[in-house]
Amino acid sequence: MTPVIEVQNLTKTYPDGTQAVRSISFHVEEGEIFGFLGPNGAGKSTTIKMLITLLRKTSGDMRIMGLDVDANPDAVRRLIGYAAQEVGVDDDLTARENLLLQGELFHMDRNTLHRRTDELLNLMDLAGDAHRPAGSFSGGMRKRLDLATGLIHQPRVLFLDEPTTGLDPQNRANLWVYLERLNKQENLTIFLTTHYMEEADKLCQRLAIIDQGQIKTIGSPRQLKQEIGGDVIILRFANNGQSVAQQSEQAQTVLGDAPFISGIDRFDEGLNVYTRNGGEAVADVLRLLDARGLRVAQLSLSNPSLDDVFLKHTGSKIRDEAPMQNWRNVRGGPFGRRR
Amino acid sequence: MNTTTASAGFALRRKPGAFINETWSLYRRAITKLARRPVILYFSLVQPMVWLLLFGQIFERIARAPGFAEAFGGQSYLAFFAPAVILQTILFGAGQSGLGLISDLDSGFLSKLLTTPINRLAILLGKILGDMTRMLMQAVIILLATFLAGLRFGDGGLQMTITYAYGLPGILAALGIALLFGLMLAGLNVTVALTTRSNEATFLISNFLTLPLLFTSSAQLPLEFLPGWLQAIAKVNPLTYTIDALRLLLYGPSSIPAGSNAGSVIGSALLILLALASIMLLAGARSFRRVTK
Known part of the structure; x- marks a missing residue:
């Protein structure tokens, strides 16, 4: 069967010479939720804009349902729905008017359009507020309306650029439920970009880790985490006469020879140490470091997370933005198990 | 648009009326937005009334001297x-055309x-037609207020002090010229807005142009009342041509400068406005295409 999205060696170089996307290849199967996980500036939005016909590629091949995107932009537009990071609804129009306008632009016939509008208002739990202007909606409701307007013409694939950026944790988790519902009830293929690991972990059946315009690895979240194997001990150092970098380097040398350690990755504030049984290894790790006079400022032990996968493939940690911070403080802390 | 045969096995053909339908949908959106913001509508109507009645009173005696x-x-x-207030x-209102596009952006x-899958120009056209509708409403209301303010109670009851030389056809033609002027400005503002992509800059530039254009024309006073250097500027100001055409169409040949010929006043106004409006709209469409590429 033809994949819904097929991308081969896609490249985008901006006129100023910036190579935003460097020869990436991937495919998305029907009914899949597929994600691009990467930091801001990794090339996620550029890729999505090329796929939804808003930006021209420099080279490579993009197909949606077998159609060459650049050669058939209008045909592709009928097959895709899109919700940008910004909420693209008209605040002066009611929820219903927003949906009807969008449907009219797809030249849907009246009956189908009205039936579909009711269907989406129900699906997104907006039926009770259908006659209120979108400007009076909460952030979560506006986002749901935005999703609905992107779905009015029953697209085969929905593109979401950072769907939950700017939402508080509760609304974010809420939106995930709606996305999963759409995926199941409408057998909708979803392509999304995110820099929230938790989102990628929770929603995506498969994901690509993207950094500096390149895909570093592709797989299901579980697969990717299993590749790391065992547990992760995260060591953080603080400046104490010796710089963090120096301490990290020394620690890496000391621990590098230990037989119970399967791998080490460095990040700005310290090290990720991979081991089969973290609980047993912690004491040994500390003893080895102590013998060299290295003091660990903070230590945590966890199962591998996508953050660790990211570090392993890119050499740096992905930085979550503010809203996630709250969750981290609640769930983990020094010496606690992370999310 | 050409017929696109998709390899997925279906043909897509754009219907001939598609562009009109798309423009109509987006025009309706513009009108709905206008109606939902009564404050904007209200002030865009109240302000000209203040100008009309205040200035009308201040200078009334000069015209009688x-x-x-x-x-x-x-x-x-x-x-x-009154024609000056319309223009x-x-x-003042034309800046809105640009501002709406920036907020959509x-x-x-x-x-x-x-x-x-819509024609890109339908977006621009729907927006501009919406603005033209607002301008038309404003112009009609100003004309109506002028008419009412011109009524006097005399010997034989209510009397009109303003004579409309060509009646309704003249008034409609004057509205047409005013709209053409509006179209030119909408094109200009869209270009400025899409080039600067900043609300503040668009607002400043459109306001910066407004007053100098008004005061270097025959809007406030007949040309012969202006100092020589200003007259020279006024003679190349498109506003002077537009306003002369409006006065002629409303009040007849006695309202235009002595010695000018009615046909040439209308002709030159139409020519100048059509040329400028085409240039501005093309520039607007060009910058729109650049933004939406």
Whole structure:
């Protein structure tokens, strides 16, 4: 069967010479939720804009349902729905008017359009507020309306650029439920970009880790985490006469020879140490470091997370933005198990 | 648009009326937005009323001064000034055309429109037609207020002090010229807005142009009342041509400068406005295409 999205060696170089996307290849199967996980500036939005016909590629091949995107932009537009990071609804129009306008632009016939509008208002739990202007909606409701307007013409694939950026944790988790519902009830293929690991972990059946315009690895979240194997001990150092970098380097040398350690990755504030049984290894790790006079400022032990996968493939940690911070403080802390 | 045969096995053909339908949908959106913001509508109507009645009163005596009446075409200053208020309102309001596009650009609404299979120009056209509708409403209301302010109780009851030389056809033609002027400004503002992509800059530039354009024309006073250097500027100001055409169509040949020929006043106004409007609209469409590429 033809994949819904097929991308081969896609490249985008901006006129100023910036190579935003460097020869990436991937495919998305029907009914899949597929994600691009990467930091801001990794090339996620550029890729999505090329796929939804808003930006021209420099080279490579993009197909949606077998159609060459650049050669058939209008045909592709009928097959895709899109919700940008910004909420693209008209605040002066009611929820219903927003949906009807969008449907009219797809030249849907009246009956189908009205039936579909009711269907989406129900699906997104907006039926009770259908006659209120979108400007009076909460952030979560506006986002749901935005999703609905992107779905009015029953697209085969929905593109979401950072769907939950700017939402508080509760609304974010809420939106995930709606996305999963759409995926199941409408057998909708979803392509999304995110820099929230938790989102990628929770929603995506498969994901690509993207950094500096390149895909570093592709797989299901579980697969990717299993590749790391065992547990992760995260060591953080603080400046104490010796710089963090120096301490990290020394620690890496000391621990590098230990037989119970399967791998080490460095990040700005310290090290990720991979081991089969973290609980047993912690004491040994500390003893080895102590013998060299290295003091660990903070230590945590966890199962591998996508953050660790990211570090392993890119050499740096992905930085979550503010809203996630709250969750981290609640769930983990020094010496606690992370999310 | 060509017929696109998709390899997925279906043919897509754009229907001939598609562009009109798309423009109509987006025009309706513009009108709905206008109606939902009564404050904007209200103030865009109240402000010209204030101008009309205040200025109309302040200068009323000048138009009645001995020897001056002829320069004002024998009309009251209010009548003389009304076409100027219409154009001034259009000038002040034209910035809105650009501002709406910028907010669509910023809000992501435009991106959403661009992922629909519509003709790109329908977006621009729907917007501009919406603005023209607002301008038309404003112009009609100003004309109506002028008419009402011109009514007097005399011997035989209610009397009109303003004479409309060509009746309704003249008034409709004057509205047409005013709209053409508005179209030119909408094109200009769209170009400025899409080039600067900043609300503040668009607003500043459109306001910066408004007053100098008004004061270097025959809007406030007949040309012969202006100092020589200003007259020279006024003679190349498109506003002067537009306003002369409006006065002629409303009040007849006595309202235009002595010695000018009615046909050439209308002809030159149409020519200048059509040329400028085409240039501005092409520039607007060009910058729109650049933004939406």
